[in-house]
Amino acid sequence: xxxxxxxxxxxxxxxxxxxxxxxxxxxxxxxxxxxxxxxxxxxxxxxxxxxxxxxxxxxxxxxxxxxxxxxxxxxxxxxxxxxxxxxxxxxxxxxxxxxxxxxxxxxxxxxxxxxxxxxxxxxxxxxxxxxxxxxxxxxxxxxxxxxxxxxxxxxxxxxxxxxxxxxxxxxxxxxxxxxxxxxxxxxxxxxxxxxxxxxxxxxxxxxxxxxxxxxxxxxxxxxxxxxxxxxxxx
Amino acid sequence: xxxxxxxxxxxxxxxxxxxxxxxxxxxxxxxxxxxxxxxxxxxxxxxxxxxxxxxxxxxxxxxxxxxxxxxxxxxxxxxxxxxxxxxxxxxxxxxxxxxxxxxxxxxxxxxxxxxxxxxxxxxxxxxxxxxxxxxxxxxxxxxxxxxxxxxxxxxxxxxxxxxxxxxxxxxxxxxxxxxxxxxxxxxxxxxxxxxxxxxxxxxxxxxxxxxxxxxxxxxxxxxxxxxxxxxxxxxxxxxxxxxxxxxxxxxxxxxxxxxxxxxxxxxxxxxxxxxxxxxxxxxxxxxxxxxxxxxxxxxxxxxxxxxxxxxxxxxxxxxxxxxxxxxxxxxxxxxxxxxxxxxxxxxxxxxxxxxxxxxxxxxxxxxxxxxxxxxxxxxxxxxxxxxxxxxxxxxxxxxxxxxxxxxxxxxxxxxx
Numbered sequence: 119x120x121x122x123x124x125x126x127x128x129x130x131x132x133x134x135x136x137x138x139x140x141x142x143x144x145x146x147x148x149x150x151x152x153x154x155x156x157x158x159x160x161x162x163x164x165x166x167x168x169x170x171x172x173x174x175x176x177x178x179x180x181x182x183x184x185x186x187x188x189x190x191x192x193x194x195x196x197x198x199x200x201x202x203x204x205x206x207x208x209x210x211x212x213x214x215x216x217x218x219x220x221x222x223x224x225x226x227x228x229x230x231x232x233x234x235x236x237x238x239x240x241x242x243x244x245x246x247x248x249x250x251x252x253x254x255x256x257x258x259x260x261x262x263x264x265x266x267x268x269x270x271x272x273x274x275x276x277x278x279x280x281x282x283x284x285x286x287x288x289x290x291x292x293x294x295x296x297x298x299x300x301x302x303x304x305x306x307x308x309x310x311x312x313x314x315x316x317x318x319x320x321x322x323x324x325x326x327x328x329x330x331x332x333x334x335x336x337x338x339x340x341x342x343x344x345x346x347x348x349x350x351x352x
Numbered sequence: 353x354x355x356x357x358x359x360x361x362x363x364x365x366x367x368x369x370x371x372x373x374x375x376x377x378x379x380x381x382x383x384x385x386x387x388x389x390x391x392x393x394x395x396x397x398x399x400x401x402x403x404x405x406x407x408x409x410x411x412x413x414x415x416x417x418x419x420x421x422x423x424x425x426x427x428x429x430x431x432x433x434x435x436x437x438x439x440x441x442x443x444x445x446x447x448x449x450x451x452x453x454x455x456x457x458x459x460x461x462x463x464x465x466x467x468x469x470x471x472x473x474x475x476x477x478x479x480x481x482x483x484x485x486x487x488x489x490x491x492x493x494x495x496x497x498x499x500x501x502x503x504x505x506x507x508x509x510x511x512x513x514x515x516x517x518x519x520x521x522x523x524x525x526x527x528x529x530x531x532x533x534x535x536x537x538x539x540x541x542x543x544x545x546x547x548x549x550x551x552x553x554x555x556x557x558x559x560x561x562x563x564x565x566x567x568x569x570x571x572x573x574x575x576x577x578x579x580x581x582x583x584x585x586x587x588x589x590x591x592x593x594x595x596x597x598x599x600x601x602x603x604x605x606x607x608x609x610x611x612x613x614x615x616x617x618x619x620x621x622x623x624x625x626x627x628x629x630x631x632x633x634x635x636x637x638x639x640x641x642x643x644x645x646x647x648x649x650x651x652x653x654x655x656x657x658x659x660x661x662x663x664x665x666x667x668x669x670x671x672x673x674x675x676x677x678x679x680x681x682x683x684x685x686x687x688x689x690x691x692x693x694x695x696x697x698x699x700x701x702x703x704x705x706x707x708x709x710x711x712x713x714x715x716x717x718x719x720x721x722x723x724x725x726x727x728x729x730x731x732x733x734x735x736x737x738x739x740x741x742x743x744x745x746x747x748x749x750x751x752x753x754x755x756x757x758x759x760x761x762x763x764x765x766x767x768x
Binding site: 207 | 760
């Protein structure tokens with residue numbers, strides 16, 4: 119079974135008498151170890167789609183499978199466990215915890231989510247910090263590093279739990295052009311080295327070119343699916 | 353748990369000014385409670401000590417019906433020789449009793465040969481009275497001999513208000529006239545041997561004479577008394593001792609088959625017990641104010657903390673932190689603030705009490721002048737205040753923490 123499978127998924131929001139359809143009958147499948155992008159203008163439903171796959175939100179209709187688990191019906195606590203065990207997240211605003219150092223931010227999910235023993239933690243953290251090129255900055259706080267560096271720390275945090283799937287919502291939106299390409303390059307490298315599936319959203323056409331598989335969304339509907347690079351081409 | 357507290361501590365110092373202000377408020381409340389409790393409890397303890405150790409004893413036994421007419425100092429409700437013997441046996445066998453004193457209380461007329469006035473007298477065996485009320489002699493001026501013999505046959509210890517009014521001094525001769533229980537009047541000549549300062553309460557303005565003189569004055573031939581004052585080994589065990597002695601006294605019945613004796617604690621006989629109760633109520637009131645301060649300040653700071661970190665809560669929730677851990681993170685934050693403030697509050701409060709003791713402050717209460725205020729606070733009291741404050745911090749942090757733990761990550765992440 120595909121790592122991600124959506125069957126006629128819709129999501130709508132009701133505000134008073136107004137009904138907003140964020141997603142309409144989206145059906146898709148994403149296999150393991152792919153580098154996938156959701157593209158489309160603002161309001162096209164990219165974030166909603168990522169939230170549904172990331173078990174952060176529930177669809178109004180349809181079924182969502184991730185890693186062969188039907189995640190529609192998970193309760194709050196089970197959903198949190200699922201995210202902690204199977205998923206990694208990278209956010210547009212980096213969302214590092216400001217009171218923790220770079221090292222401690224990467225350590226956070228190992229302690230607070232996966233309860234990994236301290237002797238195993240250090241080795242993993244150092245490995246990922248080195249992989250993202252942030253080892254020399256490990257004792258700094260988020261306020262002391264640049265946006266691009268923050269996003270590299272966020273990538274390390276997302277990967278340190280060995281997730282099957284990493285979801286990134288507009289990971290380059292708050293970065294300059296050079297930093298954006300470095301971050302996407304790093305994600306691509308990690309996907310290649312760790313065989314982890316990456317799904318990210320963007321509206322930047324230059325960034326989209328880096329993806330192997332591109333899903334285009336418009337007004338909540340899937341309008342196109344295109345393979346730009348064959349899987350594992352690097 | 354260590355990591356939860358580490359994050360909680362760092363988050364507290366993230367908003368330094370707010371944490372400092374809230375902490376100061378709690379510290380101020382703690383100091384207020386400790387100082388108020390220290391002063392008022394010390395004052396209360398000192399007053400109770402003075403009243404029981406120099407006048408009333410801890411418990412008193414009378415013949416049934418005596419206390420209801422105690423203002424008349426009746427002589428027809430005296431305890432006879434056989435009753436005295438039985439009561440002596442019971443008191444000697446009771447391990448909680450340290451000492452007891454037999455007394456005859458009487459009303460009389462006092463004359464300095466120029467003026468005559470009323471006087472209340474307590475006739476005692478000085479050695480028994482000294483053991484039961486060891487601080488009694490501290491109130492008496494002019495007695496130079498050993499405290500166990502502070503009043504001898506032929507002597508009178510005069511209350512200071514009467515001594516001033518009648519212009520009497522040590523060594524002056526006086527006449528005491530009294531009516532005995534048969535109605536006949538008798539008089540004895542006595543010499544003033546000391547002046548005793550007044551105290552609050554029913555016996556606070558009594559003079560003292562030797563019980564032999566009282567028997568002669570009242571024409572009592574055998575053993576007869578109307579009051580037994582009892583001193584316990586431990587005042588804290590008053591309730592238990594009262595209950596036990598009361599049970600033992602129930603065996604004695606009068607001719608109407610009703611209890612022959614009545615037993616009262618000092619608190620039941622002294623008006624100061626009401627003042628002590630008011631002091632206790634005031635301490636409770638101050639504690640309630642402290643609780644309100646802690647409750648409102650912690651609730652406020654934690655609510656602010658949650659609302660300012662909605663996006664952060666969304667992040668940690670999204671990456672898989674369980675709601676119970678998010679709850680624990682915020683509870684730990686409130687608890688840490690309470691703990692730090694409580695420790696500092698305790699240290700400062702005890703320091704203030706120490707400084708007050710160094711200043712040697714004095715207070716006056718009624719006719720008691722210039723009483724040295726020795727403030728102190730029991731460790732158990734400090735512990736109680738600390739536990740109350742910490743409990744309140746957890747309780748007041750709970751609602752904001754619960755709100756944080758129940759946030760939906762998708763909504764929290766949208767928050768800017």
